[in-house]
Amino acid sequence: MTIASDAVGRNFCGPHKKDMCHICGMDFRMTNELAEIRAGLRPEPTKLQKLAEERTILQRGISFMRGPAGVPPVMKANYDFHVQQLAKVEKEIEELTKAESDRKELEEATAKSRAKYASQDADTRR
Numbered sequence: 001m002t003i004a005s006d007a008v009g010r011n012f013c014g015p016h017k018k019d020m021c022h023i024c025g026m027d028f029r030m031t032n033e034l035a036e037i038r039a040g041l042r043p044e045p046t047k048l049q050k051l052a053e054e055r056t057i058l059q060r061g062i063s064f065m066r067g068p069a070g071v072p073p074v075m076k077a078n079y080d081f082h083v084q085q086l087a088k089v090e091k092e093i094e095e096l097t098k099a100e101s102d103r104k105e106l107e108e109a110t111a112k113s114r115a116k117y118a119s120q121d122a123d124t125r126r
């Protein structure tokens with residue numbers, strides 16, 4: 001399977017030139033987003049936007065590992081790590097959202113990152 005790249009450093013599947021392709025089983029959306037930020041095509045996320053995204057990722061990891069029968073022993077260390085990290089992120093968020101405008105920014109960033117991962121889930125299930 002070939003991978004194509006553009007001048008900005010974004011990657012695409014070779015045959016279809018798509019950033020996410022079900023036929024080739026490739027998904028470059030996350031790394032392409034970083035490439036666009038590096039190239040200045042997208043604004044660098046603010047501290048709060050980064051924290052909101054990190055929180056979403058950690059929450060998703062935690063709910064993934066916490067299955068119907070609880071956390072499988074093999075995932076225990078990873079799970080505990082996620083829980084600790086989430087507590088740190090929550091604390092940082094709390095310190096940075098004293099003002100109403102910051103809380104609004106956090107709310108928007110949280111909604112955006114949740115929507116982003118929800119759409120990735122939908123794509124992966126297809």
Ligand SMILES: [Zn+2]
Pocket residue numbers: 013014015016017018021022023024025
């Ligand atoms: Zn493809």
